[in-house]
C-alpha cells in the first residue's frame with residue numbers, strides 16, 4: 001500500500017495581495033469585542049442575516065466564525081434539517097461557541113478546524129459560505145478561494161461582509177476595511193462573479209459571489 005502523502009505546501013503567508021496589505025488575524029483573547037452589545041446597532045446584524053436569505057435545510061459554512069456571533073442565528077435559520085459548519089483557525093473559540101449553541105437548543109452546529117490555506121470543507125457541500133469580517137485577514141487568499149469554489153454546491157453562493165474602506169466615518173482601522181472595487185477585483189481574479197449585493201447596511205459592504213464556470217474547451 002502506498003504511504004499517505006503529506007498535504008501540498010501552501011506556500012508562505014502573504015503580507016500583501018493585489019496591492020492590498022493583509023490585516024493581522026484578530027487574536028481569540030480579544031473575542032469579547034465580537035459579542036459587544038452595541039454590535040447590532042452598529043452593524044445591523046439582523047438585517048444582514050435576513051439579506052442572506054438562508055432557507056431551512058441548507059448547509060451553511062461560517063468561515064472564520066470566531067465565537068459564533070453569526071453562527072447561532074444561521075443555525076436557527078437553517079433549522080434541524082440543515083447544518084452550520086463553524087470553521088476556525090483558532091480552536092480556542094470552539095468550547096464557548098458549542099456551549100452557547102447547546103444553551104440555545106441548537107444541535108446543528110459542527111466545528112471544523114481550518115488551516116490558513118484550507119478551510120477543510122467537503123467538496124460540493126455548501127449552499128452558502130459566509131465570511132463576516134474575515135476575508136481581509138486571509139493570509140492565503142487564492143488557496144482559500146479555490147477551496148471555497150470546490151466547497152460550493154451548484155448554485156451555491158459566497159457572501160463577503162467587509163467594513164467599507166471608502167467611508168471615513170466607519171470607525172474601523174484601515175487594514176480591517178476593504179473597498180468594493182478591491183473585493184470585486186480579488187474575487188474575479190479567483191474564478192468568482194458577482195451574484196448580488198445588499199446595500200442597506202450602515203458600515204459594511206455585503207457582496208454575493210458564485211463560481212464562474214470554467215471556460216469550455218473550444219468555447
Ligand SMILES: C[S@@+](CC[C@H](N)C(=O)[O-])C[C@H]1O[C@@H](n2cnc3c(N)ncnc32)[C@H](O)[C@@H]1O
Nearest residue numbers: 034064065066069088089090114116132134137
Ligand atoms: C474579525 S474575526 C470575525 C469573527 C466572526 N466572523 C464575527 O463576525 O464575529 C475574524 C476571524 O477569522 C478567523 N480566520 C482568519 N483567517 C482564517 C482562515 N484562513 N480560516 C479560518 N478562519 C480564519 C480568525 O481566526 C478570526 O477569528
